[in-house]
Amino acid sequence: MSIKINYLKKTYNKTSANLVLFTDEKYKINGLKKYLSNSEFSYINDLLKTNDLKKNLLIFEVNSKKKIVLLSIKNNFKTSDIENLGAEFHGRINYGKNCDYFLNADSIIAKHVNFLGHFLHGLKLKSYEFTKYKSKKEKRIININVVGNKNKPSNQHQLKFKALEEGTFYTRDLVSEPGNILHPDEYAKRLNSLKKHGLKITIYDEKKLKKLGMNALLGVGQGSIRGSYLVTMEWNGARNNSKPLAFVGKGVCFDTGGYSLKPARFMEDMTYDMAGSATVVGLMKNLALRKAKVNVVGVVGLVENMVSGNAQRPGDIVKSYSGKTIEVLNTDAEGRLVLADALTFTEKRFKPKFIVDLATLTGAIIVCLGSEYAGLFSNDDKLSKQIFLAGEEVEEKVWRMPLHKNYDKLMNSKNADMQNINYIGGAGSTTAAQFLQRFILNKTPWAHLDIAGMAFSKYGGALNSSGATGFGVRLLNRLIEKNYE
Numbered sequence: 001m002s003i004k005i006n007y008l009k010k011t012y013n014k015t016s017a018n019l020v021l022f023t024d025e026k027y028k029i030n031g032l033k034k035y036l037s038n039s040e041f042s043y044i045n046d047l048l049k050t051n052d053l054k055k056n057l058l059i060f061e062v063n064s065k066k067k068i069v070l071l072s073i074k075n076n077f078k079t080s081d082i083e084n085l086g087a088e089f090h091g092r093i094n095y096g097k098n099c100d101y102f103l104n105a106d107s108i109i110a111k112h113v114n115f116l117g118h119f120l121h122g123l124k125l126k127s128y129e130f131t132k133y134k135s136k137k138e139k140r141i142i143n144i145n146v147v148g149n150k151n152k153p154s155n156q157h158q159l160k161f162k163a164l165e166e167g168t169f170y171t172r173d174l175v176s177e178p179g180n181i182l183h184p185d186e187y188a189k190r191l192n193s194l195k196k197h198g199l200k201i202t203i204y205d206e207k208k209l210k211k212l213g214m215n216a217l218l219g220v221g222q223g224s225i226r227g228s229y230l231v232t233m234e235w236n237g238a239r240n241n242s243k244p245l246a247f248v249g250k251g252v253c254f255d256t257g258g259y260s261l262k263p264a265r266f267m268e269d270m271t272y273d274m275a276g277s278a279t280v281v282g283l284m285k286n287l288a289l290r291k292a293k294v295n296v297v298g299v300v301g302l303v304e305n306m307v308s309g310n311a312q313r314p315g316d317i318v319k320s321y322s323g324k325t326i327e328v329l330n331t332d333a334e335g336r337l338v339l340a341d342a343l344t345f346t347e348k349r350f351k352p353k354f355i356v357d358l359a360t361l362t363g364a365i366i367v368c369l370g371s372e373y374a375g376l377f378s379n380d381d382k383l384s385k386q387i388f389l390a391g392e393e394v395e396e397k398v399w400r401m402p403l404h405k406n407y408d409k410l411m412n413s414k415n416a417d418m419q420n421i422n423y424i425g426g427a428g429s430t431t432a433a434q435f436l437q438r439f440i441l442n443k444t445p446w447a448h449l450d451i452a453g454m455a456f457s458k459y460g461g462a463l464n465s466s467g468a469t470g471f472g473v474r475l476l477n478r479l480i481e482k483n484y485e
Helices: 030-035 038-048 079-093 115-126 155-176 184-197 206-212 215-221 267-272 275-289 335-350 364-369 381-394 405-410 428-437 473-483
Strands: 002-007 018-024 057-063 066-073 100-104 141-147 200-204 229-236 245-255 295-305 316-319 325-328 354-359 374-378 398-400 446-450
Touching: 002 115, 018 030, 038 057, 038 066, 057 079, 066 079, 079 115, 079 381, 115 141, 115 155, 155 275, 155 473, 184 200, 184 229, 184 245, 184 275, 184 295, 200 206, 206 215, 206 229, 215 295, 215 316, 215 335, 229 275, 229 335, 245 267, 245 275, 245 335, 275 295, 275 354, 275 473, 295 335, 325 335, 335 354, 335 428, 354 381, 364 374, 364 428, 374 381, 374 428, 381 398, 381 446, 381 473, 405 428, 428 446
Parallel strands: 002 141, 018 066, 018 100, 100 141, 245 295, 245 354, 354 446, 374 398
Antiparallel strands: 057 066, 200 229, 229 295, 316 325, 374 446
């Protein structure tokens, strides 16, 4: 099933077309008389006396071929509420054979700027399905035909919404792919194809990474028959030499845990251990598609954490790109090793205004925050506040967690500069972030988003069905749009 939005100049057939109209929160429909026949108006008016008017949406089947949908616009609606209403609408029409709906934009009475654009955006985001490997695919198309002369989003706004949807869907696609398909070799190839959108793509393979001294990243992937890569994606939309914004993502395409082997139960979910990188990729695609007027770089480390005769052992010591040495006490604490090299490289190579990294880094963050908030750790109050507010606006929420020098002692090693896990216990997410902070060498404003509880949903959310959520693309796009464009 797919959604198609059509902006029409013609009117609709009042006798047989499904009709979508908007009303106030009390369902006063006197202003909608001109869109309805007399019998339809009387029929709906009578039924409204017995319906639960606290609902956001009511559907009336006026005959076997026609439905009339009334959508209630609350006085205190936020942008996220509008998008959620669009998603709810999708859930109610996603069945049956009559798949053409005529949405009358003139019936929108809201004062909110671009109400219809956000409504349709929420509908589209909710419509996503990953059916690539289904042998039988449903070919049903739901047509949303927008009629009326008022409240239609401008061409520019339509472009922005479409870019954001495509970026989010690309992230969801990447996270949904199985590990036998989207291994690091294939992932690097797909990123190279993004050149067609105007992104500058640079791929560092194992040979180049060894020359650079990225031994922390390489150590994670050395047990796999697949290659390990660092890929940079540059978008120069400001057309000047201003410092770029930098986003870094963990791309562990499959995580067995290495010799610190994960339990078999739920290991199949470890195909999404590359969700941080997928968010960065989806964000970069979105920025390129909408021609964002800002300079941005995305950096992702792509590896596969496997068990083999050549795999990293617990107790191994590696020298990172920064020059600092790491004792690998647990091979399942691998994401921070990938990010360690990627963070230092990003800071040194691009000298950005700030760095935001994203990773499905710890199960501990799920214990703390469940699947409602991503964990935010940062060395910069201004950047933290900007991320928090952007998350509130698009309902991709974050919650700031502590960093403090007192946690450093839990990550200090007797045999190297540091160890990659805290074996004393407690503060798993904070000590992981504290570890990452050691690889920001020049006091660059930095934030770490632990999205382990947000990247994949067993039960679905307001704007996504169960599976990959695409968390972070809309959040970071809003961060950029609001503060840096």
